[in-house]
Amino acid sequence: MEYAIRPMREGDLDQVLEIEALSFPIPWSRYAFASELKENAFAYYLVCQDGEQVVGYAGMWVILDEAHITNVAVHPDHRRRGVGQMLMLALEEAALARGATRITLEVRVSNTAAQQLYEMLGYRRTGVRRAYYTDNKEDALIMWKVFTCLESPAGIGRLGRSVPKKGAGLYE
Numbered sequence: 001m002e003y004a005i006r007p008m009r010e011g012d013l014d015q016v017l018e019i020e021a022l023s024f025p026i027p028w029s030r031y032a033f034a035s036e037l038k039e040n041a042f043a044y045y046l047v048c049q050d051g052e053q054v055v056g057y058a059g060m061w062v063i064l065d066e067a068h069i070t071n072v073a074v075h076p077d078h079r080r081r082g083v084g085q086m087l088m089l090a091l092e093e094a095a096l097a098r099g100a101t102r103i104t105l106e107v108r109v110s111n112t113a114a115q116q117l118y119e120m121l122g123y124r125r126t127g128v129r130r131a132y133y134t135d136n137k138e139d140a141l142i143m144w145k146v147f148t149c150l151e152s153p154a155g156i157g158r159l160g161r162s163v164p165k166k167g168a169g170l171y172e
């Protein structure tokens with residue numbers, strides 16, 4: 001079976017919440033996801049499915065020319081198979097199509113797995129939010145990626161093949 005990416009629906013939430021609970025110390029509630037899907041016009045959420053099973057998801061807000069990734073998670077049984085990368089690239093494509101020129105996220109300083117994924121995709125560290133996470137007062141790294149002309153709307157479709165080299169970020 002191949003992985004497939006599509007927009008998240010309310011019917012996915014049971015499976016999404018299971019992955020959320022397996023992935024984060026402060027999981028989002030059903031209400032939080034449902035209001036993103038139903039009430040937030042800036043929000044865009046995707047799932048990755050393997051047959052009938054949702055194995056990962058990711059979401060963002062796109063406001064004017066900036067996209068802000070709100071979450072990305074992959075079921076532990078499906079990690080290190082490229083699902084996280086596929087979801088991130090699909091979000092970036094959607095962000096570009098909505099007029100974003102750059103994209104940002106926060107990540108725990110201890111979350112080296114996610115940081116490696118983001119750095120591989122061209123995100124660069126630009127700052128720190130002190131004690132951002134309320135469970136343990138951990139700092140968040142702020143990361144940004146500025147879309148290059150290869151990834152401009154004319155280049156959509158080539159994005160999946162344009163994984164930037166490390167050190168190529170504008171904020172380096």
Ligand SMILES: CC(C)(COP(=O)(O)OP(=O)(O)OC[C@H]1O[C@@H](n2cnc3c(N)ncnc32)[C@H](O)[C@@H]1OP(=O)(O)O)[C@@H](O)C(=O)NCCC(=O)NCCS
Nearest residue numbers: 023072073074079080081082083084085107113114116117
């Ligand atoms: C971070 C996360 C989404 C990555 O998803 P994934 O599907 O396993 O990632 P991919 O298979 O696409 O990995 C792509 C690349 O990212 C890097 N990477 C991913 N997981 C890694 C790990 N555990 N250790 C080191 N590098 C890792 C590697 O460079 C990897 O390429 P490789 O497998 O060829 O070496 C997943 O670990 C997860 O759900 N974690 C819990 C939730 C979370 O922390 N979300 C991010 C919040 S900011």
